[in-house]
Amino acid sequence: MGRTGIVTDSTCDLGPAWLAEHDVRMVPLKVIIGDRSYLDWIDFTPEEFYPKLISAKKLPTTSQPSPADFARVFAELAEQGCDEIVSIHLSAKLSGTCESALLAAVDSPVRVRVVDSLVVSHATGLVVKAAIEARDAGGDAAAIEGAALTAVGGMHLYFLLDTLDYLVKGGRAGAATGLAASLLNIKPILQFNNGVIEPFKKVKGRSRAITEAALHAAKQSDDLGRLRVTILHAVVPELVDEVVAALDEAGCDYVLDHVGLIGSVIGTHCGPGALGLAYYPIG
Numbered sequence: 001m002g003r004t005g006i007v008t009d010s011t012c013d014l015g016p017a018w019l020a021e022h023d024v025r026m027v028p029l030k031v032i033i034g035d036r037s038y039l040d041w042i043d044f045t046p047e048e049f050y051p052k053l054i055s056a057k058k059l060p061t062t063s064q065p066s067p068a069d070f071a072r073v074f075a076e077l078a079e080q081g082c083d084e085i086v087s088i089h090l091s092a093k094l095s096g097t098c099e100s101a102l103l104a105a106v107d108s109p110v111r112v113r114v115v116d117s118l119v120v121s122h123a124t125g126l127v128v129k130a131a132i133e134a135r136d137a138g139g140d141a142a143a144i145e146g147a148a149l150t151a152v153g154g155m156h157l158y159f160l161l162d163t164l165d166y167l168v169k170g171g172r173a174g175a176a177t178g179l180a181a182s183l184l185n186i187k188p189i190l191q192f193n194n195g196v197i198e199p200f201k202k203v204k205g206r207s208r209a210i211t212e213a214a215l216h217a218a219k220q221s222d223d224l225g226r227l228r229v230t231i232l233h234a235v236v237p238e239l240v241d242e243v244v245a246a247l248d249e250a251g252c253d254y255v256l257d258h259v260g261l262i263g264s265v266i267g268t269h270c271g272p273g274a275l276g277l278a279y280y281p282i283g
Contacts, residue, residue: 002081002082002083002084003080003081003082003083004082004083004084004085004086004135004139004140004141004144005025005077005080005082005084005085005086006023006024006025006085006086006087006088006128006131006132006135006144007024007025007026007027007070007073007074007077007085007086007087007088007101008024008025008026008027008087008088008089008124008128009026009027009028009029009065009089009090009097010026010027010028010029010039010040010041010042010263010265011029011040011089011090011095011097011120011121011124011263011265011266012026012088012090012121012122012124012125012127012128013041013121013122013124013125013232013260013261013262013263013266014122014125014128014260015041015263016041016042019128022132023132024128024132025073025076025077026041027065027069027070027073027101028040028041028042028065029062029063029064029065029095029097029265030062030063030265031049031060031061031062031063031264031265031268032060032061032062032063033052033056033060034056034057034058037063038264040062040263040264040265041263041264044264045261046234046235046261046262046263046264046267047235047261049263049264049267050234050235050267050272053166053264053267053268053271053272054272059166059268060268061268062095062265062268062269064095064096064097064099064100065097065100066100067100067101067103067104068104069100069104070087070100070101070103070104070105071104071107071108074087074104074105074108074109074110074112075108075109077110078108078109078110082110083110083111084110084111084112084113084140084141085108085110085111085112085113085141086112086113086115086131086141086144086145086148087101087105087112087113087114087115088115088117088124088127088128088131088148089101089114089115089116089117089124090117090119090120090121090124090266091116091117091118091119091120091192091195091196092116092195093118093194093195093196094120094195094196094197098114098116101114102114111141113141113145115127115131115145115148115149115152116152116195117148117152117155118152118155118192118194118195119152119155119157119192119195119278120157120192120266121157121232121260121262121263121266121276121278122230122231122232122258122260122262122276122278123155123157123192123230123232123276123278125230125258125260126151126155126228126230126257126278126279126280127148127151127152127155128148129257130147130148130150130151131144131145131147131148133147134146134147134148151280153280154224154280154281155192155278155279155280156191156192156217156220156278156279156280157191157192157276157277157278158189158190158191158200158213158216158276158277158278159189159190159191159232159270159274159275159276159277160187160188160189160190160206160209160210160213160274160275160276161187161188161190161270161271161273161274162271162272162273162274163271164188165271166268166269166270166271167197167269167270167271187202187203187204187205187206187208187209188200188201188202188209189201189202189203189209189212189213200216206239206275207242210239210242210243210246210275211246211249211250213243213246213277214243214246214247214249214250214252214277215246215250217229217247217250217252217254217277217279218247218250218251218252218253220279220281221252221253221254221281222253224281225253225281225282225283226253226254226255226281226282226283227252227253227254227255227279227280227281227282228254228255228257228279228280228281228282229247229254229255229256229257229277229278229279230256230257230258230259230260230277230278230279231243231244231256231259231260231275231276231277231278232259232260232261232262232274232275232276232277232278233259233260233261233262233274233275233276234261234262234267234270234271234272234273234274234275235261235272236273236274236275239275240259243275243277244256254279255282262274262276
């Protein structure tokens with residue numbers, strides 16, 4: 001059995017050092033601030049990015065990798081002895097990144113299986129981790145792809161934003177566009193549904209929103225079994241303990257896989273102060 005390469009893009013938010021340590025190739029997206037272009041997770045850390053976002057006179061824009069960016073990585077992995085590649089990316093309904101990978105796969109010297117995670121950030125990271133575990137257990141490309149797709153099929157991502165302004169101005173709000181989130185301290189809980197952002201529930205205040213998300217997760221753990229959880233945030237670490245406490249108080253059956261920062265590309269659209277909860281059932 002040959003070696004299978006795993007590729008992802010920077011919006012999984014696991015970071016280049018962690019991905020390199022786990023033998024995963026990362027293709028970065030870009031953030032354009034003013035007249036300068038920056039590589040996500042390479043040119044600055046999330047801690048460095050959010051002050052730039054807040055002070056920017058005009059909302060930054062983001063850009064997907066080109067097919068040529070993926071083609072180079074696929075060719076390099078083939079040269080290194082990979083006979084197949086599994087390439088895992090953020091929702092195709094929010095970015096053309098999957099399409100770039102698919103276009104590059106056509107002329108790749110080895111077969112490339114492109115997986116649309118249907119989510120973003122550390123939820124995509126959970127899909128990447130499932131693929132890594134299948135590879136490290138000795139699985140072939142089909143098993144690695146299957147593990148990734150199983151995680152995708154069970155994945156849930158809920159998140160809270162301080163403001164919808166960044167999401168709306170960046171054109172990624174989807175069905176959440178019309179929410180009047182600034183009125184009366186209403187905090188919408190948003191969700192991903194088949195790759196698209198939709199409203200889940202509106203509550204008053206962030207603490208209540210966290211409680212509601214935790215109660216929903218607990219109900220799903222009752223129905224589906226133990227959950228593999230990640231908590232993601234836009235540099236608001238003080239809220240992580242609140243989420244953990246809410247999950248515990250709600251009686252959720254879960255394993256906390258990791259807590260991670262939201263990088264610059266996803267952060268451009270969710271804004272500072274964003275907080276998310278992602279999980280899928282592991283039985």
